[in-house]
Amino acid sequence: MPAPSLQHEIGKRRPFEHPEEEALLNLVRTGAALQADFARLLKSHGLSDASYNVLRILRGHAAIIRRRAAGRGKTGAGDNGAAHEAARPRGAVPSQTIGQEMVAHVPDVTRLVDRLEARALVRRVRTEDDRRVVLVSITRAGLDLLARLDKPITDLHRRQLAHMTRGELATLGRLLTKARHPPSAPIPP
Amino acid sequence: MPAPSLQHEIGKRRPFEHPEEEALLNLVRTGAALQADFARLLKSHGLSDASYNVLRILRGHAAIIRRRAAGRGKTGAGDNGAAHEAARPRGAVPSQTIGQEMVAHVPDVTRLVDRLEARALVRRVRTEDDRRVVLVSITRAGLDLLARLDKPITDLHRRQLAHMTRGELATLGRLLTKARHPPSAPIPP
DNA sequence: CGTCGACTATCGTTTCAACGACTATTGTTT
């Protein structure tokens, strides 16, 4: 069965006037469809897209600390080397950093962290240095949840595009990156 | 300036293990970024993505009626031929149809139509035939709003992908369509 | 040393989406 045309798919009665419009709609729809499956998987574990993103960021920073410590040898330098998650969490990042690294700009990290903290997936700690900032770090429970999600997510991703060849994926990636980065400045507000 | 790699863009520290994962993330992110500009344009006119979609659907159905009437000659057959928007609206569709034709599945068309009706962009009418169904049709104000949006939207779309060649757009479109339609059944619930 | 300006995070509020329960109406079955 050949793939149905986009025009037919959305019940459009007139063909597209410009190839840019068709490609754009195609791109947005495809992205949304693929992400919908992803979001459904997350929701089955009680996570939204944004909250999952926060957890991933926090795990990433925790991993940095862990790698650095490992590189310096078993005995941690400077921060000392408590074996398990200490009261002073390693890999804690200010809320602001979370907001910057998120895929979708979320103007209210506080509420997001609130909900995660209520479920004990993250932890909040105030620093002595700068009492304005609140450091957020992922807890053991949060790491466990992510670990449980890793395999299903990888499987889903690979399954979603399993029917594409390596060459197609490479071409697609190249074109997407180019599409996202116009030579001129991004669209003005 | 070469396009920055996706890996660097999201602050990822490890390269992607599988090309599928990278392509997928790239696809989702690109679609979201492009749609964000679109949503911003809509919002500047007080419309959300979903409400715009509803209006487009209604206009599409109104256009069908208009085209049919024109094909049959000036004197409309069956539905009669009032010149301007009559009290009994042409091109009215049940709410259920709207829900089916929308790009994103919205489980509550009622509220969506509520808000549009409150702004006099659509109109609700009950049929005599089946008193359960509510027919929705677009008003003159709704058509005007859409008309005002048409050009900016087309411009935006073309601008967003203006730096791609025809060949690239064609290839991108083909790969996207293939990506969205795996040979196997879609991802199960 | 006190004040001003910039910054960080939180909170109040409004708006919207999602899920489910519920009412009204139609067609079907016996």
Add this chain to the structure above:
DNA sequence: AAACAATAGTCGTTGAAACGATAGTCGACG
């Protein structure tokens, strides 16, 4: 014809996103 199931839409409620205003804190500067 009466009971039944199926359908179309509405409504209540919960949860989350968006926007703006606010309080607390730090650094610089007079």
